[in-house]
Amino acid sequence: GAGVSQSPSNKVTEKGKDVELRCDPISGHTALYWYRQSLGQGLEFLIYFQGNSAPDKSGLPSDRFSAERTGGSVSTLTIQRTQQEDSAVYLCASSFKPPNTGELFFGEGSRLTVL
Amino acid sequence: AQSVSQHNHHVILSEAASLELGCNYSYGGTVNLFWYVQYPGQHLQLLLKYFSGDPLVKGIKGFEAEFIKSKFSFNLRKPSVQWSDTAEYFCAAYNQGGKLIFGQGTELSVKP
Numbered sequence: 442g443a444g445v446s447q448s449p450s451n452k453v454t455e456k457g458k459d460v461e462l463r464c465d466p467i468s469g470h471t472a473l474y475w476y477r478q479s480l481g482q483g484l485e486f487l488i489y490f491q492g493n494s495a496p497d498k499s500g501l502p503s504d505r506f507s508a509e510r511t512g513g514s515v516s517t518l519t520i521q522r523t524q525q526e527d528s529a530v531y532l533c534a535s536s537f538k539p540p541n542t543g544e545l546f547f548g549e550g551s552r553l554t555v556l
Numbered sequence: 557a558q559s560v561s562q563h564n565h566h567v568i569l570s571e572a573a574s575l576e577l578g579c580n581y582s583y584g585g586t587v588n589l590f591w592y593v594q595y596p597g598q599h600l601q602l603l604l605k606y607f608s609g610d611p612l613v614k615g616i617k618g619f620e621a622e623f624i625k626s627k628f629s630f631n632l633r634k635p636s637v638q639w640s641d642t643a644e645y646f647c648a649a650y651n652q653g654g655k656l657i658f659g660q661g662t663e664l665s666v667k668p
Contacts, residue, residue: 474656481565483562483660484661486656486658
């Protein structure tokens, strides 16, 4: 597609439920990133994919968080047993294999609200 | 741990004022540096980047940034801001490991 596409754009869920967030990167981009944006916290790195593998999962906050990428394209971020502190905007970005350009192209984000 | 720090959380300026937003990074060795901007209701987009060469880099909309290796800094500047520059600005540092680390962000409010 023309840009990075994320869905859903908004998700309201109850504490304890599982949620899945989807990211469809720009065609041809091999690198895919997930970040979390919270008020006053800036952008928190979660995980990075190169192709289908994740060289760096160091940012995942807990074992309730997991992510996968299939076919070198679409990625899903799953949060199990959601907690109120998981409320944030989850941003996906993609780029050509780093460090060729380093520029990340961001999606609009998925706003998650946990009640 | 590698980190990026932005000194100002919220800056308020009048139109035509000069702008300088501070950014410091903690990496050693080769580092690639970026400023991203997020206008209200829009997604993050690249403002400018530094990889090597001339330490003074120019970006879109009249912004520029200077890389000072000895100070581990990459401050963003604009001689005269406009109301349309109201946005949140993020500094980021990218190492060869493939991870782009962002600072906490600086919210800029420009009063008309």
